Amino acid sequence: MAAVTQNIEDQIAQAIETMTRTERQLASYILRHYPVALLGSVTQLAKAAEVSSPTVVRLAQKMGFGGYPGLQQAVREELEARLVSPLAKHDRWAEAAPDTHMLNRFADAVLGNLQATLAQIDHAQFDATAELLADPERRIFATGGRITLPIADYFTTHMKVIRPGVELLEPVSNAWPPAMLEMRAGDVLLVFDIRRYENNVLQLVEMAADQGAEVILITDPWVSPAARHARYRFSAQIEVPSAWDSTVALQVLVETLMAAVQSLTWEETASRMKRLEGLYERARFFQRGK
Amino acid sequence: MAAVTQNIEDQIAQAIETMTRTERQLASYILRHYPVALLGSVTQLAKAAEVSSPTVVRLAQKMGFGGYPGLQQAVREELEARLVSPLAKHDRWAEAAPDTHMLNRFADAVLGNLQATLAQIDHAQFDATAELLADPERRIFATGGRITLPIADYFTTHMKVIRPGVELLEPVSNAWPPAMLEMRAGDVLLVFDIRRYENNVLQLVEMAADQGAEVILITDPWVSPAARHARYRFSAQIEVPSAWDSTVALQVLVETLMAAVQSLTWEETASRMKRLEGLYERARFFQRGK
DNA sequence: AAAACTCTGAAAATATCTTGACACAAACCA
DNA sequence: TGGTTTGTGTCAAGATATTTTCAGAGTTTT
Incomplete structure (x- = not known):
């Protein structure tokens, strides 16, 4: 299992198991538009993901962030760490594994x-x-x-x-x-x-x-x-x-x-x-x- | 309208000429902590840059964004373009046909x-x-x-x-x-x-x-x-x-x-x-x- | 040196956002 | 099938955030 403080993206991806249908819809939207989706307001996110705003808040709470602002803060911090490094890594999936991993080679070829x-x-x-x-x-x-x-x-x-x-x-x-x-x-x-x-x-x-x-x-x-x-x-x-x-x-x-x-x-x-x-x-x- | 939408960082750097002293202090802070500085609230930014919140708002307005939220929105959009791998954006095949053509819409979605x-x-x-x-x-x-x-x-x-x-x-x-x-x-x-x-x-x-x-x-x-x-x-x-x-x-x-x-x-x-x-x-x- | 002007921040007004309470509906269970 | 649980959205209150107003400090002009 991964370390305790994994990145938020993974945290959400993993928690998807325990989520309800609407929450999954929201989580899926977030992951597809990560991290920008989490930089706006609850209302914006809720509308974009086609769920209600309380659903957004509830998800943030369930995930153990104090509430939506807490989640947002965490994302900003993570983003800061990521953006500070000079070359914003373009291939997101390439970060986690060496370029020689089958997944990356295949993904590159397919794209x-x-x-x-x-x-x-x-x-x-x-x-x-x-x-x-x-x-x-x-x-x-x-x-x-x-x-x-x-x-x-x-x-x-x-x-x-x-x-x-x-x-x-x-x-x-x-x-x-x-x-x-x-x-x-x-x-x-x-x-x-x-x-x-x-x-x-x-x-x-x-x-x-x-x-x-x-x-x-x-x-x-x-x-x-x-x-x-x-x-x-x-x-x-x-x-x-x-x-x-x-x-x-x-x-x-x-x-x-x-x-x-x-x-x-x-x-x-x-x-x-x-x-x-x-x-x-x-x-x-x-x-x-x- | 500013049809030539260059990136926000440059826009600020350029406008610094015409700014007042406090505004420059703020702008300088923003540039040193770009873009994370602009993801939080007016108050947070004001405190971090050691200026008052109206100064922040005024700067956003002077720069031609509707207000602080407008500036923030612009930053988020810019960030989105930067964080999403260039592959996802249609480059080559998009030129040949309007964005509304099924082929392009579908291609974007699939990628x-x-x-x-x-x-x-x-x-x-x-x-x-x-x-x-x-x-x-x-x-x-x-x-x-x-x-x-x-x-x-x-x-x-x-x-x-x-x-x-x-x-x-x-x-x-x-x-x-x-x-x-x-x-x-x-x-x-x-x-x-x-x-x-x-x-x-x-x-x-x-x-x-x-x-x-x-x-x-x-x-x-x-x-x-x-x-x-x-x-x-x-x-x-x-x-x-x-x-x-x-x-x-x-x-x-x-x-x-x-x-x-x-x-x-x-x-x-x-x-x-x-x-x-x-x-x-x-x-x-x-x-x-x- | 006084007047006029500009800049800045405190504070209040306004707008927006977040979250809790509740009610309804769907799913589950007996 | 009817009762119970679970999940979700509406609404509104409370909390925050944004923006305006305004007064005073600093600067320039005459």
């Missing part, structure tokens, strides 16, 4: 990948893709390789809520024909394919393209051979210090695309979500309402 | 989430978790909810290459019993559970814990109720400008964990990968060698 990936995206292409996926006349299919299929799965799970007519295609040869029968010209196939491009996937894309489907490809910087058949293509950076490639950048792309589609189809989507909510409610599927 | 998530991880806990997952004596099971199951799937897909004895558990009530029979004391269950915590998942965790399994939980900042049974817990930030939560930070956690496990078991893993490679080769599964 770099994301920056590079996002910087390369053509906004017009992105918007056009979102519109294609939002078009209610088209059905949407998604597929991927051994590694990327879970992303396609994730995509369809969410898209099925956003709009009707969304299916996951597993790239297993004998499962295609029926699915392929369903595909009409104008339908959209979203394909994830990163290196060690699999024959299965390429074949599936080819068949879909033959049937007149619009193919959207999410691949790596070396570009899958399926690109030949793709209307739109996005390349994500995937290299990390590991024997495998990282799919994080793909994931970000997918989530961003879904957010864009969702905002295009908001009216329809909102009503679908509401209905789904009702179904879950009746099935007591989740822990509690809220 | 912020990653930073906050990684900053909160306890390295000792991370290392201990990796060791648990690398222990060949223990079998590994992974599961997740409706949204997070693809991540568990992704995890098992990779882990199966890294080591033997890895299984995905789908949280469907009638599919548990056989899998549960397999579980022995000391086995490890990796659970993904983010909000709208599902009853299924909680039940599965409870059963596993009863059987003596070590539970590792990857959840959100509000913490799944399954935490009660977890040996180790990691909280990932998940909020993005969308109707859904983002699983990107979870994904990063998983990939990082796998990289750590892989480096612990490298010898075994390398030979397994080699054998797998041979199998793929014979099945002509991939496009071409490389």
